[in-house]
Amino acid sequence: MDYIIEMCNITKKFPGVIANDDVTLRLKKGEIHALLGENGAGKSTLMSILFGMYQPDQGVIKKNGEVVKINDPNDANRLGIGMVHQHFKLVQNFTVLENIILGVETTKHGMLKMDEARARVLELSERYGLRVDPDALIEDITVSMQQRVEILKMLYRSNEILIFDEPTAVLTPQEIEELMKIMKGLVSEGKSILFITHKLNEIKAVADRCTVLRKGKCIGTVDVASVSKEELSEMMVGRKVDLIVEKENKEPGKVIFEVENLTVKDRATGKNVVNNVSLNVRAGEIVCIAGVDGNGQSELVYALTGLITPDDGKIRLNGNDITKASIRQRNIGGIGHIPEDRQRYGLVLDYNLAYNLVLQSYFTPRFQKHGFLKYSEIYKYADELIDKFDIRSGQGARTITRSMSGGNQQKAIIAREIDRDPDLLIAVQPTRGLDVGAIEYIYKKLIAERNKGRGILLVSLELDEVMNVSDRILVIYEGEIVAELDPKTTTVQELGLYMAGSKRGIVA
Amino acid sequence: MNISIKRFLSSEGVANFASSLMAIIIGLLVGLLILLVSNPRQALNGFGAILFGGFTDMKNLGQVFYFATPIILTGLSVGFANKAGQFNIGASGQFIVGAFAAVYVGVKWTFLPGALHWGVALIMAMLAGALWGLIPGILKAFYNVNVVISCIMMNYIGMYLVNVLVTNTVFDSLKNQSQRVASTAVIPKMGLDNIFRAGNSPSSVNAGIFIAIIAGIIIYIIVEKTQFGFELKACGLNPDASKYAGINSHRTIIISMMIAGALSGLGGALLYLAGSGKSIEVLDVLAPEGFNGIPVALLGQGNPIGIIFAGIFVAYLTVGGFNMQLFNFVPQVTEIIIAVIIYFSAFALLFKDFIRSHYAKDEDKLTKTRPVSQGSLGGDK
Numbered sequence: 082m083d084y085i086i087e088m089c090n091i092t093k094k095f096p097g098v099i100a101n102d103d104v105t106l107r108l109k110k111g112e113i114h115a116l117l118g119e120n121g122a123g124k125s126t127l128m129s130i131l132f133g134m135y136q137p138d139q140g141v142i143k144k145n146g147e148v149v150k151i152n153d154p155n156d157a158n159r160l161g162i163g164m165v166h167q168h169f170k171l172v173q174n175f176t177v178l179e180n181i182i183l184g185v186e187t188t189k190h191g192m193l194k195m196d197e198a199r200a201r202v203l204e205l206s207e208r209y210g211l212r213v214d215p216d217a218l219i220e221d222i223t224v225s226m227q228q229r230v231e232i233l234k235m236l237y238r239s240n241e242i243l244i245f246d247e248p249t250a251v252l253t254p255q256e257i258e259e260l261m262k263i264m265k266g267l268v269s270e271g272k273s274i275l276f277i278t279h280k281l282n283e284i285k286a287v288a289d290r291c292t293v294l295r296k297g298k299c300i301g302t303v304d305v306a307s308v309s310k311e312e313l314s315e316m317m318v319g320r321k322v323d324l325i326v327e328k329e330n331k332e333p334g335k336v337i338f339e340v341e342n343l344t345v346k347d348r349a350t351g352k353n354v355v356n357n358v359s360l361n362v363r364a365g366e367i368v369c370i371a372g373v374d375g376n377g378q379s380e381l382v383y384a385l386t387g388l389i390t391p392d393d394g395k396i397r398l399n400g401n402d403i404t405k406a407s408i409r410q411r412n413i414g415g416i417g418h419i420p421e422d423r424q425r426y427g428l429v430l431d432y433n434l435a436y437n438l439v440l441q442s443y444f445t446p447r448f449q450k451h452g453f454l455k456y457s458e459i460y461k462y463a464d465e466l467i468d469k470f471d472i473r474s475g476q477g478a479r480t481i482t483r484s485m486s487g488g489n490q491q492k493a494i495i496a497r498e499i500d501r502d503p504d505l506l507i508a509v510q511p512t513r514g515l516d517v518g519a520i521e522y523i524y525k526k527l528i529a530e531r532n533k534g535r536g537i538l539l540v541s542l543e544l545d546e547v548m549n550v551s552d553r554i555l556v557i558y559e560g561e562i563v564a565e566l567d568p569k570t571t572t573v574q575e576l577g578l579y580m581a582g583s584k585r586g587i588v589a
Numbered sequence: 590m591n592i593s594i595k596r597f598l599s600s601e602g603v604a605n606f607a608s609s610l611m612a613i614i615i616g617l618l619v620g621l622l623i624l625l626v627s628n629p630r631q632a633l634n635g636f637g638a639i640l641f642g643g644f645t646d647m648k649n650l651g652q653v654f655y656f657a658t659p660i661i662l663t664g665l666s667v668g669f670a671n672k673a674g675q676f677n678i679g680a681s682g683q684f685i686v687g688a689f690a691a692v693y694v695g696v697k698w699t700f701l702p703g704a705l706h707w708g709v710a711l712i713m714a715m716l717a718g719a720l721w722g723l724i725p726g727i728l729k730a731f732y733n734v735n736v737v738i739s740c741i742m743m744n745y746i747g748m749y750l751v752n753v754l755v756t757n758t759v760f761d762s763l764k765n766q767s768q769r770v771a772s773t774a775v776i777p778k779m780g781l782d783n784i785f786r787a788g789n790s791p792s793s794v795n796a797g798i799f800i801a802i803i804a805g806i807i808i809y810i811i812v813e814k815t816q817f818g819f820e821l822k823a824c825g826l827n828p829d830a831s832k833y834a835g836i837n838s839h840r841t842i843i844i845s846m847m848i849a850g851a852l853s854g855l856g857g858a859l860l861y862l863a864g865s866g867k868s869i870e871v872l873d874v875l876a877p878e879g880f881n882g883i884p885v886a887l888l889g890q891g892n893p894i895g896i897i898f899a900g901i902f903v904a905y906l907t908v909g910g911f912n913m914q915l916f917n918f919v920p921q922v923t924e925i926i927i928a929v930i931i932y933f934s935a936f937a938l939l940f941k942d943f944i945r946s947h948y949a950k951d952e953d954k955l956t957k958t959r960p961v962s963q964g965s966l967g968g969d970k
């Protein structure tokens with residue numbers, strides 16, 4: 082059999098954890114090979130080994146049957162291996178073109194040969210349908226564009242083996258569709274792809290084979306066509322998972338959160354990115370803001386949580402006007418916030434897990450006395466949360482958060498925000514990057530909070546999620562709430578039409 | 590090996606200490622190289638003087654502590670601000686305004702009795718230094734002016750202002766420097782001069798070294814044990830997340846710059862109230878003690894306790910450098926050599942992460958490396 086890459090009996094240990102335990106993975110030429118596993122199962126680690134960022138403690142890597150040694154990403158590059166990381170590694174204030182050629186610049190008399198590079202990038206983006214503006218700055222372009230840049234980076238280096246680490250976690254459903262097409266195009270041109278995802282639909286849609294990891298061990302490799310989604314998730318988690326959550330009917334209580342005519346202007350263009358939005362959340366209900374990414378959800382949430390100041394409008398929590406309240410006042414006043422960008426806002430990555438778990442409460446009498454932190458309390462509490470929310474890491478509460486797997490970083494934020502028991506929880510894509518087992522758990526948690534009489538404002542891009550957990554759906558389009566829908570009487574298709582802006586409803 | 594020993598050896602503190610030591614060795618080697626090039630015949634003697642000069646007698650050892658005092662404080666100043674993500678290159682200005690405040694009180698406020706006199710002088714120096722840190726802090730917090738730029742500005746304003754003030758208030762025009770402070774304003778010796786002396790000649794060491802060490806311990810406690818330290822580090826490590834968590838970054842930055850300034854100001858006071866006969870000279874030169882705080886903070890890896898040792902080490906080299914004159918090295922050359930050693934050590938540390946990542950490959954197998962590298966000094970976020 083002609084395998085282009087074989088990773089044989091790979092073992093990798095980190096302090097306190099065996100990230101990969103005797104894992105074998107074989108990649109055929111021209112296939113899309115999915116890698117599936119719970120948060121912290123060792124997927125990213127295995128791929129980082131292939132990309133030369135870590136050295137395995139045991140095991141060998143073969144390319145076309147020959148043993149190769151990959152000491153660093155440059156070696157990987159020479160062997161034609163490229164990687165798009167879970168958290169992108171682009172230089173924010175460089176242009177797209179500069180980022181693509183970074184590290185492989187060709188020069189002539191010490192001058193960059195930009196024109197040639199540009200022509201080549203344009204040619205590649207044409208051939209694979211990866212539209213980008215070569216002169217845009219990375220900080221100005223959307224996440225999905227940044228991802229394209231990462232892909233172009235690999236293609237520019239003529240990589241043959243492409244590793245995608247959770248590429249779809251940051252994309253909208255539409256963008257995911259496009260990425261799938263691009264990936265299929267790539268394999269038809271003879272590239273081979275390793276694809277990490279938590280979404281079984283995507284595996285069914287594009288992958289040929291799938292290798293499943295659980296707690297660092299390889300559970301097996303299957304032909305995707307021959308297994309069902311249920312079987313896959315059972316292989317991964319070791320039990321049946323049910324994402325259709327049971328939800329009892331419940332009359333919502335009094336209004337706890339009110340937004341009136343909220344408007345946020347874009348600083349650069351002066352356009353209203355949030356346009357005259359009014360909404361409310363009642364005790365004991367989950368209100369979902371559905372919309373295609375970039376329709377003002379982020380700005381709306383930033384304004385509600387105090388990260389930006391709205392240009393107009395009023396916000397009331399439990400009857401008190403909090404429009405001008407500081408972030409701290411809002412936090413104490415009863416707003417919990419699971420932010421969209423977990424690494425930018427949600428965590429101090431260089432703090433350990435315990436510190437991050439008290440990031441919103443370190444100043445309360447429970448954790449502080451006369452300005453001195455009560456470490457034993459902090460660690461005790463952290464251990465409780467780690468236990469309750471099954472946050473997995475190498476060294477427990479003392480793990481530096483940066484070293485944790487992406488999904489477990491997310492779980493840490495969710496644990497912190499839910500456990501503070503806020504009256505209103507604003508959750509932006511809370512399940513992004515989580516495995517199905519964890520998603521099931523989070524849904525149950527959200528619904529338990531709702532049943533306790535808390536209000537939840539959920540911002541989601543995923544239709545399934547929206548339909549599944551919400552009690553009421555508000556569709557946002559170009560900064561405006563264009564419809565209010567009842568998930569029980571609405572279809573996914575209808576919701577899609579509203580989100581695309583081709584239909585408008587009457588807003589109460 | 591015993592588990593606990595293993596854990597100790599792989600702990601961050603030990604790793605940091607080891608890398609500081611490595612950096613110092615690299616610095617020393619570069620210094621030796623320059624000595625060999627500049628004066629091959631006396632190079633080894635000179636190098637010996639640097640290495641062991643501080644130990645030749647008790648007086649020299651006392652001098653080490655005397656020289657260490659101000660740079661420990663400026664080192665703490667730079668290291669502390671860096672925890673909040675600010676590069677306090679303004680220690681020099683804070684140092685000199687502190688020095689002036691102390692000297693002014695020392696000369697003029699003779700109505701203050703005994704210990705109260707030098708105590709008040711120190712407090713005034715800290716207030717003056719704090720003011721000099723406050724201004725860049727406010728500019729950063731409210732107008733987002735880069736601290737490096739405003740600090741450099743404040744350095745020059747401080748230097749010229751002190752020159753003017755000295756000339757107009759406490760001037761000794763014969764010597765073109767500040768007048769001597771009253772004896773009550775001099776930091777007590779606490780008997781140290783009796784221990785650290787060579788024959789009849791005592792060293793200039795005084796209780797200032799204790800004050801510096803106490804300052805280091807207090808800073809350590811603030812950074813590691815308090816709520817404010819938690820906020821400070823969060824602001825330094827991730828300003829966005831701190832904002833999200835409701836931390837008032839304006840307040841945090843301003844207070845940390847004030848504390849940094851107070852530390853430098855205290856350093857200035859301790860140097861000029863040491864009773865060593867040193868006075869503020871009216872020269873257009875920025876106080877070098879402020880800049881020496883930077884390598885001291887680097888060598889101490891930002892850890893207040895580490896900074897105390899780093900300050901003593903740098904002072905040790907300085908004293909050793911004086912001894913090189915025994916071997917006919919002119920002071921300018923010794924100064925260069927000492928500076929080279931100090932700065933190369935500090936630079937070697939800047940490349941620590943780089944070096945580590947190259948070594949990491951083999952070490953990884955022992956799972957000894959820390960998974961993440963700490964941010965190195967500098968960086969005005």
Ligand SMILES: Nc1ncnc2c1ncn2[C@@H]1O[C@H](COP(=O)(O)OP(=O)(O)OP(=O)(O)O)[C@@H](O)[C@H]1O
Nearest residue numbers: 095100120121122123124125126484486487488960
């Ligand atoms: N650099 C590191 N230092 C220490 N531990 C690490 C490091 N990288 C990963 N780990 C640990 O190894 C385990 C596997 O992590 P990895 O990132 O490979 O998980 P993953 O399968 O990609 O999970 P996710 O789906 O959440 O991204 C985790 O327990 C993680 O804490």
Ligand SMILES: [Mg+2]
Nearest residue numbers: 125167486487
């Ligand atoms: Mg991962």
